[in-house]
Amino acid sequence: MEMDYVTEFPHIHMDRRPMKRPRLAWDFNQPHQKAQSWVYNGQDVGNLTSFGPSRAHPDHTRLFEMGFSQTVSPPWRDDDKDGHYMFALGENLTPRYKIYRKVGEGTFGQVLECWDRETKEMVAIKVVRSIKKYREAAMMELEVLQYLGKHDRNGGRCVQFLDWFDYRNHICIVFEMLGPSLYDFLQKNNFRPFPVDLVRELGRQLLECVAFIHDLHLIHTDLKPENILFVSPEYVKIPDEDMSCSSMRETCYRRLPKSSAIKVIDLGSAVYEHQDHNYIVSTRHYRAPEVILGLGWSYPCDIWSVGCILVELCSGEALFQTHENLEHLAMMERVLGPLPQHMLNRADRHAEKYVKKGKLDWPAAASSTESIKAVLKLPRLQNLVMQHVDHSAGCLIDLLQGLLKFDPCCRLTAREALRHPFFTKDHFQRF
Numbered sequence: 132m133e134m135d136y137v138t139e140f141p142h143i144h145m146d147r148r149p150m151k152r153p154r155l156a157w158d159f160n161q162p163h164q165k166a167q168s169w170v171y172n173g174q175d176v177g178n179l180t181s182f183g184p185s186r187a188h189p190d191h192t193r194l195f196e197m198g199f200s201q202t203v204s205p206p207w208r209d210d211d212k213d214g215h216y217m218f219a220l221g222e223n224l225t226p227r228y229k230i231y232r233k234v235g236e237g238t239f240g241q242v243l244e245c246w247d248r249e250t251k252e253m254v255a256i257k258v259v260r261s262i263k264k265y266r267e268a269a270m271m272e273l274e275v276l277q278y279l280g281k282h283d284r285n286g287g288r289c290v291q292f293l294d295w296f297d298y299r300n301h302i303c304i305v306f307e308m309l310g311p312s313l314y315d316f317l318q319k320n321n322f323r324p325f326p327v328d329l330v331r332e333l334g335r336q337l338l339e340c341v342a343f344i345h346d347l348h349l350i351h352t353d354l355k356p357e358n359i360l361f362v363s364p365e366y367v368k369i370p371d372e373d374m375s376c377s378s379m380r381e382t383c384y385r386r387l388p389k390s391s392a393i394k395v396i397d398l399g400s401a402v403y404e405h406q407d408h409n410y411i412v413s414t415r416h417y418r419a420p421e422v423i424l425g426l427g428w429s430y431p432c433d434i435w436s437v438g439c440i441l442v443e444l445c446s447g448e449a450l451f452q453t454h455e456n457l458e459h460l461a462m463m464e465r466v467l468g469p470l471p472q473h474m475l476n477r478a479d480r481h482a483e484k485y486v487k488k489g490k491l492d493w494p495a496a497a498s499s500t501e502s503i504k505a506v507l508k509l510p511r512l513q514n515l516v517m518q519h520v521d522h523s524a525g526c527l528i529d530l531l532q533g534l535l536k537f538d539p540c541c542r543l544t545a546r547e548a549l550r551h552p553f554f555t556k557d558h559f560q561r562f
Contacts, residue, residue: 207299214260215241216301225298228256228305239265239399240301244308253308254293261300269302272399275349276304279398282347288340290360290396309394310364313440314356317447320385323371324447327520327527332391333359334441334530335554340395341437342545345430352412353400354436356443362392404429410481416449420463420470421539423456425479431539434548438534442512445519445527457485458502461493463537465509470537526553 205222215236222230228245231253235242240259247254259269276292283289294305313333317323325333337359344351371385402408412422412432419435422428442450450466453459464470475486485492494503510518512535516528530553533543543551 210261214262216258216299224256224303225296255306255308257304257306259302266302268399269304273304275398275401279347283343288336288343288394290394310361312357313359313444316361316386316388317356322447323385324519325444327445327523329391330441330444331553333393333444335549336393337395337437337440338545338548341433342549345545348404349401350404350430351395351398351401351433353397353414354433354440355414355417356440358397359393359395361388361390362394363390365389415454416451419539420460420474420537423460424474424482426474426477429539431542434534434542434545438531441531442515446515455498455502456482457493457496458498458506460485460491461506462509464491465506466512466515467535467537474537523553526556
């Protein structure tokens with residue numbers, strides 16, 4: 132979609148003022164409690180946003196050229212076979228909102244960036260599939276969002292919920308518009324890791340959000356880089372000598388966010404601690420061992436996910452890249468050491484097949500030689516971190532060992548993790 136078609140939407144402002152002084156690292160003179168804004172001596176300042184595959188109506192170009200009056204409703208269209216809302220770019224989603232573009236899609240439905248005619252701002256609207264179970268799940272999510280909003284007086288680390296409405300049998304939830312996800316940013320950088328000082332700021336905010344959620348007796352259950360968004364889409368590009376370029380004469384660059392401020396999204400899977408818990412939670416790569424072994428789960432499953440996320444931000448790659456339970460558990464042992472025997476002995480009937488004589492049945496029960504090789508190529512946690520972190524490695528390794536304790540009873544809480552020296556020690560360095 133060409134930007135020329137859009138006449139009602141303001142362009143995002145990009146600060147191109149001269150830099151007062153060049154910096155190549157984060158300025159740690161700012162208070163720790165605030166997300167820090169960073170300035171680089173980079174040339175290219177831009178915006179990074181995620182474009183998902185469009186489900187828009189094919190005549191969207193003509194619709195943008197014609198324009199829509201503020202009161203015209205789009206023609207009625209049947210949903211697609213999966214219950215997704217069919218739309219055309221430039222159409223109204225109620226008289227208040229005008230569809231600008233699609234920014235994401237999931238099992239729940241789609242996320243559309245829309246122009247709010249009342250507030251004169253862009254918003255993100257989650258348009259839920261018109262299927263009963265997804266509508267019911269959306270109403271439960273709304274309850275959680277309203278509960279969080281009631282207690283989040285200071286605009287914390289959770290995405291801000293603005294409004295909701297039911298449109299043509301689709302629950303529509305309106306959120307503030309944010310920037311790209313951490314995963315999107317890593318992908319645009321060809322999965323180059325973030326600098327450790329940026330990882331520190333991202334980790335601090337993520338744990339602050341998790342602590343806030345846990346204090347309200349909620350468990351997120353689906354923390355992952357895709358569900359953590361930068362508040363601003365702005366970034367800078369700086370030369371990166373470590374990246375390999377296609378040409379010897381070509382200068383390689385990496386993107387770095389202008390601001391480290393983030394917010395956590397997707398409370399659709401969040402549950403109260405006292406509610407009945409599903410057997411399986413969390414996206415595979417970020418799933419805790421107690422979930423796989425069927426031992427029950429609670430707040431610590433979020434902490435395990437945070438540990439996996441921090442490793443991924445430091446290394447550029449997901450820590451446990453697998454789709455099998457036994458291989459997943461074997462990878463955990465390879466990186467972190469043996470699983471506690473008391474956990475293996477308590478594995479439920481679905482997971483007891485992974486255990487033999489009080490130990491993980493590996494590699495004897497491996498599905499293939501490729502699976503065994505995938506496990507063997509993984510380094511120990513300490514070695515993995517030291518491959519990518521130039522300073523603060525010792526503090527970070529110690530923090531990760533606390534976040535990735537196998538026994539959930541021994542795992543750090545979010546509040547305990549925030550008091551760890553990785554966050555409290557003065558790491559400011561002059562370059």
